[in-house]
Amino acid sequence: MSEQVRDAIVIGSGPAGYTAAIYLARAGYQPLVIAGAVTPGGQLVNTTEVENFPGFPQGVMGPDLMDQMREQAEHFGAEVEYDDVTAVDLSGPIKTVTTDGGEHYSARAILVTTGSNYRKLEVPGEREYGGRGxxxxxxxxxxxxxxxxxxxxxxxxxxxxxxxxxxxxxxxxxxxxxxxxxxxxxxxxxxxxxxxxxxxxxxxxxxxxxxxxxxxxxxxxxxxxxxxxxxxxxxxxxxAIGHTPETGFLGGALDLDAEGYIVVDGASTRTSLPGVFAAGDAVDKIYRQAISAAGMGCRAALDAQDYLTELDAQA
Known part of the structure; x- marks a missing residue:
């Protein structure tokens, strides 16, 4: 069990998570990114050429883009762990997350950027022939x-x-x-x-x-x-019929809408609990773009910075 109480933990990776980590790291908060065990980097790691992410006139391979984002976050001081969060305790000023590997991490601010999963047809034969067609x-x-x-x-x-x-x-x-x-x-x-x-x-x-x-x-x-x-x-x-937000691990800790997406306050990334912020496809059911997720990750980091600054001022 980690005894250290960190300033911020980012749950999830992808454009939202890594962008949030870049901003938090540059601000000196040394965030921990729990990036996921199977597909760190989110859906883009399973994508070939990305043609609409600004700054790459010839396009960029999805896995390469995610590697560059991760490296940028680490360059500024973010720490990345490749595990899945299975449970959370988000009440109170210190929040705790538990990973599949049995580790416990605590922080003053939590940013949820876990994205979404592929939606299933739910027809006979789909499960039976998964991986076999x-x-x-x-x-x-x-x-x-x-x-x-x-x-x-x-x-x-x-x-x-x-x-x-x-x-x-x-x-x-x-x-x-x-x-x-x-x-x-x-x-x-x-x-x-x-x-x-x-x-x-x-x-x-x-x-x-x-x-x-x-x-x-x-x-x-x-x-x-x-x-x-x-x-x-x-x-x-x-x-390819859509996605289901990856929010089940929250165990009802945050307010979700009828489809399971995290509810945020207006145009902010603030969730129903103080000190908890959310960005990317776990929130956004409309745009679902890498660039919009990255922008939302930036906003979540700035919202978290404001929250941490206010806590420090009250101390």
Whole structure:
């Protein structure tokens, strides 16, 4: 158990967490970043080229961007631990977090930047064939479906990006979306439509994923307008239908909305408890961009600095 009471702990990494750590470290607070055990750096570590993060005119690989952010935070004095927070006690002036490795850390201020997880279809066969044809990460698993039919489920930017990437491998790529219109940005939709290897099946939902000993073989789909059902050949099913905020570990310590996102005070990053701040995709259900998460991480650090400064003034 760590006896030291730190000024600030950042739970989570990614653009929000690392940006918050950079600001706090430069202000002299030497934050501890508990970055996660499996995917430190957040969703961008599973992304190939990022074209819309300012300062990189030729684009930058997602893992490289996260490595540079982490290195910048460490350069200014942040400490990074690669573990997951499993429990918190956020009441009182000193807050405590417990990690999966059994460590306990205490701090005067806590910043939650844990992001979100991939949302599931919740249909028969999805869990059974996870890792055997069902995937939530095109860049991780696309290679395994070389010259095989691939399906991408979703209608947002992630679905369009995944489909475009997967055309490098699949014999065909079909985007299945439950509506006629897309949530994706116009440029991403146009790019997908311009790719001759991408097909679209709209107003359609996946009802079941079928397979055998070798993995996924087909999917059952249903037309949402006519009710007609049919079966499509597919060996790879990539699901890109959104995210669920990673806030379960809080155990009800903070106010959440109906979807599980952390509630903050207006345009600030202040949560329902003094000294606890939140940023990134655990809060933001609208924009979900690396740059907006980074900006929110900056705001969380500045809010935390104001809080710590006020505590010091009262001491």
């Amino acid at each position: 069902v995937s939530y990460c095109a860049t991780c698993d696309g290679f395994f479906f070389k010259d095989k039919p691939i399906v991408v489920v979703g209608g947002g930017d992630s679905a369009m990006t995944d489909a475009d990437f997967l055309t490098r491998y699949g014999s065909s790529v079909t985007i299945i979306h439950r509506r006629e219109g897309f949530r994706a940005s116009k440029i991403m939709v146009e790019r997908a439509k311009a790719n001759s290897k991408i097909n679209f099946i709209l107003n359609t939902v996946v009802t079941q994923i079928n397979g055998g000993p070798q993995g996924v073989e087909s999917i059952d789909v249903k037309d949402t307008i006519t009710g007609e059902t049919r079966q499509l050949d597919a060996n790879g099913v990539f699901i």
